[in-house]
Amino acid sequence: MKSVIAALSALVIASSVHAGEVMKMAVTTSFNNSGLADILLPEIQKDLDLEVQLLVVGTGQALKLGRAGDVDAILVHSRKAEDKFIAEGYGPYRREIMYNDFVFIGPKADGAKIADEVTAAGALRKIAEAEAMFVSRGDDSGTHKKELSLWASADLDSDGFGPWYKAVGAGMGASLNTAAGMGAYIMSDRASWLNFGNKGDMALLYAGDPVLFNQYAYLPVSVEKHPHVKAKLAKQLEAWLVSDRAKELIDTYKINGETLFVFNAKQD
Amino acid sequence: MTDLWDGLSRAFWLVATLDAELSEIALRSLQVSLGALLVGSAIALPLAALLAVRRFRARRAVIAVLNALMGLPPVVVGLVVYVLLSRSGPFGVLGLLFTPTAMVIAQVIIIVPLIASIAHQSLRDLWAEYHDLLISMNVTQTQKIATLLWDARRALLTASLAGFGRAIGEVGAIMIVGGNIDHATRVLTTAIALETGKGDFALALALGFILIALAIFVNLTIHWLGRTEREGRW
Numbered sequence: 174m175k176s177v178i179a180a181l182s183a184l185v186i187a188s189s190v191h192a193g194e195v196m197k198m199a200v201t202t203s204f205n206n207s208g209l210a211d212i213l214l215p216e217i218q219k220d221l222d223l224e225v226q227l228l229v230v231g232t233g234q235a236l237k238l239g240r241a242g243d244v245d246a247i248l249v250h251s252r253k254a255e256d257k258f259i260a261e262g263y264g265p266y267r268r269e270i271m272y273n274d275f276v277f278i279g280p281k282a283d284g285a286k287i288a289d290e291v292t293a294a295g296a297l298r299k300i301a302e303a304e305a306m307f308v309s310r311g312d313d314s315g316t317h318k319k320e321l322s323l324w325a326s327a328d329l330d331s332d333g334f335g336p337w338y339k340a341v342g343a344g345m346g347a348s349l350n351t352a353a354g355m356g357a358y359i360m361s362d363r364a365s366w367l368n369f370g371n372k373g374d375m376a377l378l379y380a381g382d383p384v385l386f387n388q389y390a391y392l393p394v395s396v397e398k399h400p401h402v403k404a405k406l407a408k409q410l411e412a413w414l415v416s417d418r419a420k421e422l423i424d425t426y427k428i429n430g431e432t433l434f435v436f437n438a439k440q441d
Numbered sequence: 442m443t444d445l446w447d448g449l450s451r452a453f454w455l456v457a458t459l460d461a462e463l464s465e466i467a468l469r470s471l472q473v474s475l476g477a478l479l480v481g482s483a484i485a486l487p488l489a490a491l492l493a494v495r496r497f498r499a500r501r502a503v504i505a506v507l508n509a510l511m512g513l514p515p516v517v518v519g520l521v522v523y524v525l526l527s528r529s530g531p532f533g534v535l536g537l538l539f540t541p542t543a544m545v546i547a548q549v550i551i552i553v554p555l556i557a558s559i560a561h562q563s564l565r566d567l568w569a570e571y572h573d574l575l576i577s578m579n580v581t582q583t584q585k586i587a588t589l590l591w592d593a594r595r596a597l598l599t600a601s602l603a604g605f606g607r608a609i610g611e612v613g614a615i616m617i618v619g620g621n622i623d624h625a626t627r628v629l630t631t632a633i634a635l636e637t638g639k640g641d642f643a644l645a646l647a648l649g650f651i652l653i654a655l656a657i658f659v660n661l662t663i664h665w666l667g668r669t670e671r672e673g674r675w
Contacts, residue, residue, distance in 0.1 A: 176666050182479065197539060197622075206639060228539065228620040229635075242528035243538050346638030353640075371640030399528060401536070 193222040196406040197244040199235035200227050201315055202344045204248060204389065207273070207364030207433055209426050216422060221409055231314030231344065239263055239392065242399030246407040250389045251315035264392040270414050271423050271434045272388045275319060277379040278349070278366055279305075279358035287358070293382040294327035301329050304337045306357035310348050311340025319387065320360050326384070349375075362387060367428040388437075415440055448646025455647055456654075463648075467655060470628040473541050474609040475659075477548035481608075482601045485553045489560035489600075490586040493568045504561065510554035515547075519614030522547045526618065539620040544628070547614040552604035559603055563596035564589050598667055602660055609656055629655070 204210065210227060217225055228238060232249040239247045240263050248270070249255060255267050277287060277296055285303035287296040300307055309331070310317035324331045331338065341351050345365040352359035353373040361369075366377060391414055393407040413419060415438040423436040455463045492504060524530050526538040526546075537543045567589055575585050590597065612630035619626035621635060629652040636645035 178479070202638070226539070226622045226625050228622060344638050346640055350637070350640055369640045371642060401528065
């Protein structure tokens with residue numbers, strides 16, 4: 174019995190030791206699902222000797238983590254929510270880094286015939302008219318907010334939709350799984366879709382409307398609100414993210430031969 | 442169905458090639474859950490013994506509450522621990538959120554009622570047997586508890602292992618307080634949730650099979666170290 178306890182203790186106490194500096198950044202699921210993080214983080218580690226620990230959450234939760242001071246910086250894509258975050262004094266400023274785009278995914282048969290539509294609003298109107306099943310993130314994430322604003326721009330009220338509109342309250346991957354299982358339409362960021370492994374009978378049906386562009390911005394957490402945040406490291410990371418090195422890595426990142434992100438940070 | 446077979450073969454190759462990332466998260470799973478097991482047992486077992494030997498007014502209520510808390514929803518525990526450990530919470534200065542320590546704390550809260558309830562059950566029976574003897578020997582309270590704990594050690598091992606089982610398979614709480622950070626707080630269960638989200642069911646299943654295998658391995662090892670189920674003893 175004593176040997177059991179001794180053996181357990183030994184295993185628990187043996188822990189790893191970290192070298193270099195560490196900071197925490199909250200990012201959106203769509204950014205992480207794109208796989209770009211796996212390219213950027215090792216380079217950041219190499220160039221700055223800085224380990225960036227990613228908390229992968231929805232934009233809503235990312236901003237919440239920033240407000241509470243539980244992370245040192247956030248990288249999200251929801252302009253309105255970001256502006257509010259800054260107005261409330263939780264972050265000194267936002268800095269645009271890059272953009273990608275949203276796409277509409279649906280069953281290959283395309284029952285609602287959205288593939289030939291000209292605008293995103295038109296495509297959504299088709300879906301609503303056909304009452305084709307549509308899966309919504311429903312989790313207050315950046316993608317969800319974008320989707321709601323698109324319904325609004327199509328003069329439709331998503332609160333009044335019938336049972337064909339399914340708000341699943343889950344991350345991008347889980348929502349795509351649900352849509353694939355039900356043969357429903359869904360709006361996804363392009364990166365998550367390309368990296369998604371369970372495509373089944375789904376296809377990319379609509380993309381290209383400029384309103385679908387998705388701007389990512391970097392927001393350091395205010396050191397005045399939260400004196401413990403690692404502002405110096407956050408600054409270093411920002412400088413790296415807008416550098417030519419990052420530009421090259423971001424612009425050349427491809428999945429299946431498709432470019433995902435366009436670097437558009439204003440460099441000093 | 443093909444996903445299941447893919448999962449099995451992926452699991453086999455991950456283990457056979459000693460995949461570095463897999464070893465890391467599997468080891469972290471073990472560390473966190475065994476840590477929770479140790480701390481949880483250190484709290485729950487003496488508590489169970491105390492409940493068995495001491496008679497006090499609220500005893501029944503405490504036992505009933507402990508039994509009820511066996512079904513404590515991990516997500517709620519995770520949220521409460523999160524709020525407490527957050528920088529804007531009462532224990533924020535400790536900077537424990539999103540560390541393995543926070544995960545251990547959450548799991549301890551989840552498994553203490555479970556271990557204490559099961560342990561109390563067997564200690565109560567043993568106490569019924571030992572009561573007259575120990576009273577007639579006029580031993581102190583501490584000695585009674587120590588005697589009970591030692592003589593019921595095999596049953597207590599089962600109680601602790603039940604707690605371990607709940608801890609290592611748990612995802613709701615550690616996802617919230619750990620944050621599933623790569624190379625820092627990612628464990629098997631949160632990795633499974635992540636891979637499912639990416640639609641990579643085969644890898645998710647592979648990790649699941651490895652998790653089950655790990656749980657079996659730990660149980661066997663502890664039984665072997667504790668020399669239970671051997672001939673001539675039990």
